[in-house]
Amino acid sequence: MIKTAETVWAACLEFIKDNITPVGFKTWFEPIVPVKLEGGALTIQVPSKFFFEFLEENYVKILRSALVRELGKEARLLYDVRLENSYSSKVPQTVKIPSSNRAPMQPQNVNFPSKNISREVKNPFIIPGLQKVKVESNLNPNYCFENFMEGESNRLGRSAGMAVANKPGGTSFNPLMIYGGVGLGKTHLAHAIGVQVKDKYPDKTVLYVSTEKFIQQYGDAVLKNNNRNDFLHFYQMIDVLIVDDIQFLSGKTKTQDAFFQIFNELHQNGKQVILTSDKAPVDMQDIEQRLLSRFKWGLSAELQAPDYETRINILKNRLYRDGVEVPEEVIEFIAKHIKTNVRELEGVVTSLIAQSAFNKKEFSLTLAKTIVDKFVKNTKKEVSVDYIQKVVSKYFEIDLATLQSKTRKRHIVQARQLAMYFSKKLTKSSLASIGSQIGKRDHATVLHACKTVDNLTATDKQFKKYVEDISKKLSF
Template sequence: MSVTAQSVWNNCLEFIKDNIQPQAYKTWFEPIIAVKLTDAALSIQVPSKFFYEWLEEHYVKILKVSLTKELGETAKLVYIIKMENTYGNKQPFTEKIPSSNRGAVKSQNVDIPLNNKSPELRNPFVIPGIRNVKIESQLNPNYSFENFLEGDSNRLARSAGLAVAAKPGGTSFNPLLVFGGVGLGKTHLAHAIGVDIKDKYPEKTVLYISAEKFTQQYIDAVKKNNRNDFIHFYQIIDVLIIDDVQFLSGKTGTQDVFFHIFNHLHQNGKQVILTSDKAPVDMQDIEQRLLSRFKWGLSAELQNPDFETRVSILKNKLYRDGVEMPEDIIDYVAKNIKSNVRELEGAIISLIAQSSFNKKEITIDLARIIVEKFVKNTKREVSIDYIQKVVSDYFQMDIDTLQSKTRKRHIVQARQLAMFFAKKFTKASLASIGSQIGKRDHATVLHACKTVDNLSSTDKQFRKYVEDITKKLSI
């Protein structure tokens, strides 16, 4: 069998997989692509400069051992960094692969020059009439990296956030888009990055703002004929953090002005950080030219924390509040509240409050009462695993069959229904849904959702499937 770049890399991956944690392997090695093999030099493609730096810092030894096993003592590893858009000098270790749409992207970079240097520059964050261009960051210092605990569910987003905070505008993560469901820590992480940057670079102008407030400021600026002042104000920001960017959906004027501001900041090496409740590919009514810019940097998903992370979050919360609690009670709360961090902390606060106000000892029975009330008053979050179980049970097949590669019509339809309901009932991205339902890509999930919509309106039997499964998932 001929030796190829792929075969060599596959053998390296087998060795690496056996020697590191599964989540680390998934995060740092699965995205790598083997490109070419020249003599004893293997070229691999990585998504960003930060990715390369992380591998060199944390995994250089294991890479060297695995490659030497395959190619001998003279083995070399060449990194190819693929970036859709880059500014600044070419790094000596990179070999940039040209993006197919780079020309199109450049031609769209319409920039509004910053020509208003007047001290009377209007600042949307100060009371009208007061001549003050001092920009307050609007950051909450209580949100820090110290109390944003790392786990498998947030490792990539947190690591990227630390890299951006260490070198704002100087990494490939520009913009950094953090997305995920409600209460998973998007706002916390965005603030933490800003707080850390202010600490490291006090001279930099950092600004946090919600997309809703940004939109309202823009509407006010248009009413007062101050549109250019509004744009100029945002163009002097060094680090712009916009929370809940999905709120811009359908707001054409605000999207247009943000497009110009984004271009100016990005071209001038300024950092943009965005949060959203969904991945760019799932955003509705956002202009394509804006979505393409969101994809220039890194989109990092925050997922529901696993049990160990939930325990760590609770212990950290109790430590910060100076409260002691038995391990079995902490474990009980962590096992029974799984949906998000906000609900987890809310339950522990309720437990402490009940104990304090009623002068009761914190016991498992008290914890059970609080958790039951909390879970009852919280809308149940349906998981993708649960959806797959309900759909496979309904069609009397096992989950392995549902996820299989078979093209049998009834299995394909069951799989499409699982994808459709995963999109309807969860906050997961299309890519995440596809990955969990048979390792498909986001385009397959999108096609599945369209197919279910079409069949529901034309096929009476299929419409009954949808109605029956909807009832089961809504119980």
């Protein structure tokens, strides 16, 4: 059999997939495209210089092992790095970089053009002509990279955030979209990027604003002051714009149009845009397609619930910052029982410290159990895709493997569609994430399943009963 770039890389992927975490494989290897094979040299295309650097720093050994297995000891790896300079030209730039395991070499520098723009920023939210004020960044200095604990659940987002903070507007991650459920650190990470930019580039104008505040400001500018142009000009002069909870633009047609103009001006001039959302762009509703397409220009990084090891590190870091020593068994107990998000972990620590101080009690396992029990009871339980699949499988008396299988038997297809429907309805997971967890389907399959369930619920009494029964089992 003649080896091609595609067959060699496919074999490499099989080996790599068995030796790293699923999250790591999906994030760093699925986007790679094999380009060509010449002798013992395989060329692969990666989406950015940062992507190449991350692979070389973290996965070079496993890449070498995989290549040697397929091509022998003389195997070489070349990177075809696609750098899209979106604000000057849409033609991809290619920088071919040998893998450092064979020929150490620094990546070529790519210089991005910039426009000379006045540094004076006029704030439209003060009375014109009376005063000029320096733009306040609205950043929280406590939200920094030092206390944002890295783990498999957030590694892509944190790494991309660091890259953006070190070179705002100069990476392919523009915009950088950070999305995920409640309490997973989206706002923290967005602030951390801004804080580091201000520290490294004091002359840059950085602004953090919530989408609700942005909508309010736009309304005031248009309705009260009739200065829409001043509003646009103000935002278009920002170097690094951070907008939190961008999903709240949903249905705000005129505000979306204003943000569209601001985004275009910033992006074309090499300014950095950072967005946070509780859902991926593909799952956003009532937002214009032209705006959604721009959200997809850069990188969308999902923050997921932290794993056990990361939860331990979060707790230890928080206790260290507070100057509090807590027995290891107490930390482990909290990490094992509070799994949903970072905010809940920190809430338990705050309660633990308060109870100990006010009631003069030691940090004991008994005290931790009391606090965790009360906290869990008072916290709305979040339903996971995994839990929904188990409930649906049990209801239809089929096993999980059958639910996720490729069989087209009617009752199993309907069960699978119901699992997808309730996952979209009750969780913060993206359509792509839901599909991946329910038999490795794509987001289009999940969307079709949801529409099918809506149609059958309206026309089929038996199917409507399925929906009602499962709804009751998933309610808390």
